[in-house]
Amino acid sequence: MLVAEGLGVDLDRHRILIDLDLRVRAGESTVLLGPNGAGKTTFVRACTGLVAPSSGTLTVCGRRPARAAAEGRIGLMPQVAGAWSGIRAGELLNHLAALHRDPLPLAPLVERLGLGSALTTAYRRLSGGQQQAVNLIGALLGRPELVFLDEPTAGMDPRARRTTWGLVTELHTAGVAVLLTTHDMIEAAELADQIVIIDAGRARLSGTPAELTASDRSLEDVYLTATENSADLQSGPVT
Amino acid sequence: MSALDLIPAPNPVGRAHAVWVHARTEAWLLLRNGEQLLLALIIPLGVLLLGRFIGSQFIGINALAGSVLAMGVWSTGFTATAIATGFERRYGVLERFAATPLTPTGLVLGKAVSVIMITLAQLVVLGLAAALLGWRPSPTISEVGVLLLTLPLAMISFVSLALLMAGRLRAEITLALANVVHLVIVVCGGLVVPLAAHPAGLGALVGLLPTAALGEAFRAFADPAAVASGWPVLVSAAWAAATVLLARKAFRWI
Numbered sequence A: 001m002l003v004a005e006g007l008g009v010d011l012d013r014h015r016i017l018i019d020l021d022l023r024v025r026a027g028e029s030t031v032l033l034g035p036n037g038a039g040k041t042t043f044v045r046a047c048t049g050l051v052a053p054s055s056g057t058l059t060v061c062g063r064r065p066a067r068a069a070a071e072g073r074i075g076l077m078p079q080v081a082g083a084w085s086g087i088r089a090g091e092l093l094n095h096l097a098a099l100h101r102d103p104l105p106l107a108p109l110v111e112r113l114g115l116g117s118a119l120t121t122a123y124r125r126l127s128g129g130q131q132q133a134v135n136l137i138g139a140l141l142g143r144p145e146l147v148f149l150d151e152p153t154a155g156m157d158p159r160a161r162r163t164t165w166g167l168v169t170e171l172h173t174a175g176v177a178v179l180l181t182t183h184d185m186i187e188a189a190e191l192a193d194q195i196v197i198i199d200a201g202r203a204r205l206s207g208t209p210a211e212l213t214a215s216d217r218s219l220e221d222v223y224l225t226a227t228e229n230s231a232d233l234q235s236g237p238v239t
Numbered sequence B: 001m002s003a004l005d006l007i008p009a010p011n012p013v014g015r016a017h018a019v020w021v022h023a024r025t026e027a028w029l030l031l032r033n034g035e036q037l038l039l040a041l042i043i044p045l046g047v048l049l050l051g052r053f054i055g056s057q058f059i060g061i062n063a064l065a066g067s068v069l070a071m072g073v074w075s076t077g078f079t080a081t082a083i084a085t086g087f088e089r090r091y092g093v094l095e096r097f098a099a100t101p102l103t104p105t106g107l108v109l110g111k112a113v114s115v116i117m118i119t120l121a122q123l124v125v126l127g128l129a130a131a132l133l134g135w136r137p138s139p140t141i142s143e144v145g146v147l148l149l150t151l152p153l154a155m156i157s158f159v160s161l162a163l164l165m166a167g168r169l170r171a172e173i174t175l176a177l178a179n180v181v182h183l184v185i186v187v188c189g190g191l192v193v194p195l196a197a198h199p200a201g202l203g204a205l206v207g208l209l210p211t212a213a214l215g216e217a218f219r220a221f222a223d224p225a226a227v228a229s230g231w232p233v234l235v236s237a238a239w240a241a242a243t244v245l246l247a248r249k250a251f252r253w254i
Helices: A040-047 A065-070 A088-095 A106-112 A118-120 A129-140 A159-173 A185-191 A220-226 B015-032 B034-053 B060-092 B094-098 B103-132 B140-165 B171-188 B199-204 B210-222 B233-252
Strands: A002-011 A014-024 A029-033 A055-060 A074-077 A146-150 A177-182 A194-199 A203-209
Touching: A002 A040, A014 A040, A014 A177, A014 A203, A029 A159, A040 A055, A040 A088, A040 A146, A040 A220, A055 A065, A065 A074, A065 B103, A074 A129, A088 A106, A088 A118, A088 A129, A088 B015, A106 A129, A129 A146, A129 A159, A146 B171, A159 A177, A159 A185, A159 B103, A177 A185, A177 B210, A185 A220, A194 A220, A194 B094, A203 A220, B015 B034, B015 B060, B015 B103, B034 B060, B034 B103, B060 B094, B060 B103, B060 B140, B060 B171, B060 B210, B094 B103, B094 B171, B103 B140, B140 B210, B140 B233, B210 B233
Parallel strands: A029 A177, A029 A194, A074 A146, A146 A177
Antiparallel strands: A002 A014, A002 A055, A194 A203
């Protein structure tokens, strides 16, 4: 569903992603772990066609990323707000739904994520968790084949977080491929079929949660070890 | 608990429909925004009233109507577009919609259609207000032709300049700078003050601006005493070509 081979991305003469290999299969969740600035969001932006690779290949649903987006095959839950300052939550969701001929019905999603009364509120006045819930619904409305969830539960309360996890599990049961970035090790262990740890733009370690924690180390210990040279490995200028 | 059918089944609407959906939403949000409404209608209407009742010894209602119509186009095409796009970029609106069936090109087209819709509505409202104040246009065919060519070319250059600014600068800087540029151009850019009222050398220089081209084209259309020439078309065409190229090269989505 998503294949990155030797992917490199340069922005403002800096190498952000370097020789990155990564695959996401249909019906599987791949979790991208990495410190701030590791290149996770840039990778998502490359996968949605917003930034162009400098080297390597990247295909999304068997196509160029921009083509996959144009065909409605991907859903994006952005880390940033992603909404006009004056729009109401319900207006934003209806607007996103109107870009698809057969969108998911809004009501059950709104009910699942407890957003009923928030739909008439200006998006910018919602709590962080409510904004995330709106963004999650927005990513799913078009019945995508591949969903990018950029830190989906940041700011959510425990109940909303559990509900989101339940939805992600249902997504891969339904055959949707999920690429999720997070800093939450519990979330990663709960949802991942495969985990890729990236640091300074490079993949440092990958495997299933069971493989990564096989030596009785916690996922957090594995992550900290894999990224311990983070300061020395900061992605640098293009030479 | 859930009867949600999450099985993948993407089926996007056609590109033209997506552009229309986006244009409709952008236009509606622009109309609901008080600051934008101030720029688009309230200030041009204020200038019209002030000019008619206080400044009538400096500029007649016919030339004034042309100036105010040009000012309205400038407000929406440049200032409102720059400010709105700057904050859309900052809030990640562009990032989100670039990843939908709308596509980045559709997003720009949707924005352009919304600017056209707002501008046409503005021209109708301002034109009616000017007519109520005594404006009686009687343009020749060549004056209509010059305006019909200059108006879209000038709008393309205004929107491109707006995207150039909003696509490179931070939203707050765009907000401040777009308002300053708006005022400077309204006063000194040949929009409101006819070129003939400028000192000779300065008038020739100001005449090279797309705002002056639009102002003169509107005044030639609106004022029976003015005579149309072809230079506004040439000036606005040159600006449109240059600014589109620059905006395409420099605009950043994030």
